[in-house]
Amino acid sequence: MVSTYREIVELLHDPRVSSDPRNLTASAAGVPEGVPGLPASFLHLDPPEHDRLRRVVTRHFRPPHTPDRVDGLAPELHKIVGGLIDGFVGRTEVDIVDELAYPLPVAVICQLLGVPREDEPRFHVWVESLLKSLDPDTGAAAEVQQAGTEMAQYFSGLIDAHRRAPGGDMLSALATDDGPEGQLTQEQLLSTSFLLLIAGHETTVNLIANGTLTLLRHPHVLERLRRDPEMVFRVVEELLRYEPPVHFVPWRTALDDIEIADTTMPKGSRIVLLLAAGSRDPDHVRAPDRFDPDRFDPDRFGLAREGDQHLGFGGGIHYCFGAPLARLEAQTALGELARRLVNPRLVTDPPPYRTNPVLRGPRHLQVAFDDIVPSREG
Amino acid sequence: MFGYQFLALEHWGNAVTQAEVAAHNMISSQADRWPHLAVPVFWSTQFGTEIKSTGVPSVADSVVITQGSVPDRRFVAAYGRQGRLVGAVTFNQSKWLEFHGRQVERAAPFPPTYQTVDQPADVRPVPAEFPEAPIPTQAATVVVTGHDPSERRAEFVTR
Structure with missing residues (x-):
């Protein structure tokens, strides 16, 4: 178990460390794997398989080959956030998890992958069941298996449809890829879609919910954000x-x-990298337990220094694939919450938390407010 | 570390690192001054291939591919001199460079014996075949001085 910044960074860049759970010895097993019946996604693979899969998918997500995938989602993302907050109008209390943090990433991932709007409700049910596989408490193996099978069938059909009549979405781009490294197999496409869906989902939920909670606990920061959207x-x-x-x-x-x-960590042993602890390592950042966005202000401290880096997206070859999208979703949601909620406050502090220790965030987050400022469009 | 050779490092990164140390030493008391001990690093992008280097590969006598594949143009090459790692070069594998830089700092044994991801089936060093240094300098050694047993000393010389 490694909790200090420098050592975590070293291990994230150490080629003697594998991300493939098949390398775990039996005593260290018991780690959640991917979706049953599908090949491992690049999250759980080592080079060279990891590198190839990630390169092929990156080609359709990031510059230089696809410069505007994330930026292109921004207007739609604003519209989704605007619509969700419009739903708060006429009320004085909402659950930020259920009514913003949760539905936003699903809507965005549907947009990204080209899932038709009318299928979103079905999709939502599968996602919720699948996410239970990440939660050690629920023990819903049969439900996870069922949801996985149904969603794999649905995605197979969707991939075939996109292959016949490609749209501007990422799944169409992957299904009709003419890149130098060839196409992903149908199974690889499925496990990649599932990975983007699950990894890009629960994490963003927590980022938005943790963000709302933290801002409400630091009202002076929230007030500054309201006045200075940048x-x-x-x-x-x-x-x-x-x-x-x-x-x-x-x-x-x-x-x-x-x-x-x-x-000495012996060969075959499981390594747990405590990213969150590393980001609060007092040997790495000053006053680590203080929430201080100004530490990332380039005007205040000159050029960005090594001491300002965090492990929020991990590092090394497995650095968060969806980082630019996660940033955009959180920036949009938190910016709009700050702008539109009049006199927001926490109803319960601390809120109830998810039981999952890996992905930490509130299960519900009741927030009370006096009024909702109209959206810009309206 | 690099055969005690005098080196001219002609990458701007080295100039920046030296300047940082020099600036620090200018404003620090003698006890707080730093030695300039950065391991050399350079990088270059050539025809879409990202090439990075750490240590001083050119003093090596042997080279071995430790990760990836040369035909795929994605690999890590480790350079050794007299049984110690002195440098590494990555082709489109730059995320692993820092690791090898630290191994150079520790004068790790060469060829490396540890297991890594993406290891080729055949990890066998071949001669590096760098051209001889144009101005050869002698390797460092220890010389013995003094005649009288009480004056006999082993003294470290770098040339």
Whole structure:
């Protein structure tokens, strides 16, 4: 178990560390895997398979080949957030998790993958069942299996339809890929879709919910954000450091004896990287337990220094694939909440939390307010 | 670390690192001054291939591919001199460079024996075949001085 910044960064870049759960020895097993019946996604693969899959998918998500995938989602994202907050009008209390943090990422991922709007309700049910596989408490194996099978069937049909009549979405781009490294197989496409869906979902829920909670606990920061919308970029970076959605990475394995911090981690042992602890390592950041978005202000501290980096998105070859999208979703949601909620306050503090220790965030987040400022469009 | 050779490092990164140390030393008391001990690093993008280097590969006598594949143009090459790692070069594998830089700092044994991800089936060093240094300098050694047994000393010399 590694909790200090420098050592975590070293191990994230150490080729003797594997992300493939098949390398775990039996005693260290018991780590959640992907969806039953599908090949591993690149989250759980090592090079060279990881690198190839990730390169092919990156080609349709990031510059240079696809420069405007995330930026292109921004107008739609604003519209979705606007619509969800419009739903608060006429009320004085909402659950931010159920009514904003949860529905937003599903709507965005549907948009990204080209899932038709009318299928979203079905989709939503499967996603909720699948996410239970990440939660150690529920023990809903049969339900997860069922949802996985149904969603795989649905996606197979969707991929075939997109292959015949491609749209501007990412699934169409992947299904008709003419890149130098060839197309993904149908199974790889399925496990990649599931990965984007699950990894891009629960994490963003927590980022938005943790963000709302943290801002409401620091009303002076919320007030500054209301007056200075540009501050949202620093707020989200500091949230990724201070209250990150992914608290640790539990499934890395030592492929050889690794000496670190005067300790030897024996070959075959499981390595748990406590990312959230590393981001609060007092040897790495000043006043680590203070929520201070200004530490990411380049005007205040000169050029960005190494000491300002956080582990919110991990690092090394598995650095969060969806980071730019997660940032955009959190920036949009928190910026609009700050602008539109009049006199917002927490109803219960602390709120009830999810039982999942890896992905940390409130299960519900009741917020009371006096009024809703009209959306810009309306 | 690099055969005690004098080196001219002609990458701007080295100039920046030296300047940082020099600026620090200018404003620090003698006890707080730093030695300039950064391991050399450079990078370059050539025809879409991202090439990065750490240590001083050119003093090596042997080289071995430790990760990836040369035909795929994605690999890590480790360079050794007299049984110690002195440098590494990555082709489109730059995320692993820092690791190898730290191994160079520790004068890790060469060829590396540890297991990594993406390891080729055949990890066998071949001669590096760098051209001889144009101005050869002698390797560092220890010389013995003094005649009288009480004056006999082992003294470290770098040239």
